[in-house]
Amino acid sequence: MGARFEVELASSHALSPSVKSLVFRRCDGEPMQFAPGQFVNLLTSTGDKRSYSIASAPDGGSSFELAVTRVEGGLFSNELHQLEPGSRLTAVGPEGLFTRKAEDERPSLFVGTGTGVAPLRSMIAAALATGSQAPMRLLFGVRTEADVFYESDYRSWAQQANVKVQVTLSRASNDWSGRRGYVQHHLEEVLSELGQPDVVQVYICGLTKMVAEVKELARGKLALPRRHVHVERFD
């Protein structure tokens, strides 16, 4: 179990109709130390806890960003969406083994749906901050055009020859010219862009059903070594 500390909401804004970015700051001013991909637990008013992957890269400062989906009927995610800047919460962490070293130069495929992209964003941003030349592909799935978020990151990452982002929509409008359907349908093609299947590392994050299907595909049909497939589930 990680350390317990107080955090204050510094700012929040909508990323999409159902997702909010929440930037918290440690009240003790200590640096927020974590490995890209880890999560923090926030304590609810009833003493329960909910885990949230850190969406920002570690930068030595005391702030960190979360991306929170408002779950219909969900207790705490709705509270977080209503939280006012200046509000304080108790955090415990960081925790989690779903991590990637920023200096890792092996080709990496990141697969996320919805806010499952949060820890993947942390991993990619941390790698790019070190000047990494690792070939990286992000396959990001959401329902509609309106549900896509972090586009400005994707545009800035696209300036780097080693990074490409592919967005796929499961309920695209007729105007959408990008990929359609679930991430599962595009995995093989995006993976093939990275070459060297025996060294590619795959990082998968989102809800259990997607994670299980992508993991099965990666280890089964695509025959990736088990230890190269890393997963994090939100539910």
Ligand SMILES: Cc1cc2nc3c(=O)[nH]c(=O)nc-3n(C[C@H](O)[C@H](O)[C@H](O)COP(=O)(O)OP(=O)(O)OC[C@H]3O[C@@H](n4cnc5c(N)ncnc54)[C@H](O)[C@@H]3O)c2cc1C
């Ligand atoms: C390691 C880890 C990291 C996580 N990171 C994030 C994150 O970065 N961002 C984020 O938004 N959530 C994340 N979650 C999910 C989060 O911890 C809560 O489960 C979520 O916010 C729902 O809490 P709630 O109190 O609103 O709903 P509850 O009242 O606890 O339950 C509502 C139901 O919603 C399901 N559920 C949980 N998450 C989702 C989801 N995203 N979409 C649809 N249904 C869901 C639960 O399984 C449950 O059945 C993470 C979970 C884990 C275990």
